Amino acid sequence: MHVRSRTAAIAGMVMTMLAALAVPLVLPPPAQADQVISNLAYAPAQPAGSKGHLLDLYLPAGGTTPRPLIIWHSGSAWSSDDGKTGAAAIAAVFNPRGFAVAGVSVRSSAQAVFPAQVHDVKAAIRWLRANAATYQLDPGRFAMMGDSSGGWLTEMATLTGGVASLEGTVGTTGVSSAVQTGLAFFSPTDFLQMNAQNLPTGGLDHDSPASPESMLIGCPIQTCPAQVALANPINYVDANDPPLLFLHGQADFLVPHGQSVLLYNKIKASCGQGRFISIPGADHGLDFVMDPTRFGTQTTYTTANCSGTTTAGSPNPTWDTFADHIRGGLKMGTSCTVAYVPTTWDGAFSATVTITNTGTTPVDRWAVTWAWPGNQQVTDSWNATLTQSGAQVTARDAGHNAYIGPGSAQSFGLSATYSGTNARPSEFRLNGVVCTPAA
DSSP: OTOOOOHHHHHHHHHHHHHTTTTOOOSSSSSOOSEEEEESOOOOOSTTTTTEEHHHEEOOSSSSEEEEEEEEEEOTOOSSOTTTTTTTHHHHHHHGGGEEEEEEEEEOTTTOOHHHHHHHHHHHHHHHHTTTTTTEEEEEEEEEEEETTHHHHHHHHHOOOOOOGGTTTSSSOOSOOOSSSEEESSSSOOOHHHHHHHHHTTTTOSSSSTHHHHHHHTTTGOHHHHHHHHTOGGGGOOOOOOOOOEEETTTTTSOOOOHHHHHHHHHHHHTEEEEEEETTTOOOOHHHTTTTGGGTTEEEEEEETTTTEEEEOSSSSSSHHHHHHHHHHHHSSSOEEEEEEEEEEEEEEEEEEEEEESSSSOOESSSEEOOOSSSEEEEESEEEEEEEETTTEEEOSSSOEEEEEEEEEEEEEEEOSSSSSOOOOOOOEETTEOEOOOO
């Protein structure tokens, strides 16, 4: 039987297994995006009438602009061309944190075989970067996230930046398709080892001509190892890759836990940046790997600078943990302190603001925001560019002081007028993170 004679049977088999395992196919809660722009075509439909070249944008009204972007793709065993489904729930988590979210669809394996799916996601990234100004996105701060086959797509996008053979010619060209960090959930990597890594109780027959992996590649995977190798994200790992966080349940029935073990070992051996959270007892699904009843049981493997560490019980796999990883990978900062020192005279004052990066990752390009408690009005600034709208003030780096290493600080100053009281602002934020007042 020719492998392209895929019917609804394989999709039905996989989806039936997902349902039997109570894997959530849509992430709660419902989205609360401030603006949703649906069905943007990043390339012409192929085939006509299909959905694989569409994306949805979820844009927050608040926060500083340009906005960092999270690109989401939902897993489906490569059987769906509607992978943007599920992005609404991701937006509900990240829009309030100041992130834009793009749900991106790619062609299904029934519509096109590998590397079409990688060509598609790279085309979507290029389109988003080329249109960043239109949607007030920060083209230098793109992250990607996905689960299962969406996690595989995330790893391929994160680890193959600059790999010309995987760019393709879909849609917009001549723009970078690189992302700056990735977050992948329970992803397949080396298809040829999946059967050997199945749980003792069984699992999907990944070597079958009708398996999701064989359908993606376009041949029974054990008969075409060279083509399978091109679809293995492990084979693209090197020391220059962006930081990648990935999670896997040890009781995953559909995608063996060992797939992520292989990836972590390659990142560590290559002196890359990776963090692998392994959750005992967790099956295939976000509700499983993020189950609070398992908090504290996980093991976290972290590698950077050619060395690795193992931590038992932390960090917990929560949205806060994931947001910290993304912020760190995008060099936005994860924690900070602020010192505000004013010098006041009749109806006017000057102030020095010193921001210290108390996180473990660098900050590259910063915006400090606050609201005046009175009628203060900025008249001048130095070592930063200040803009004011009503009581809201944004101070952006001056270029020469854009970098703040871990434990380091940058200062800027301002002059302003006021009448009445001149109380200090109650809160300063560094790239959206609330800073602790310095002692």
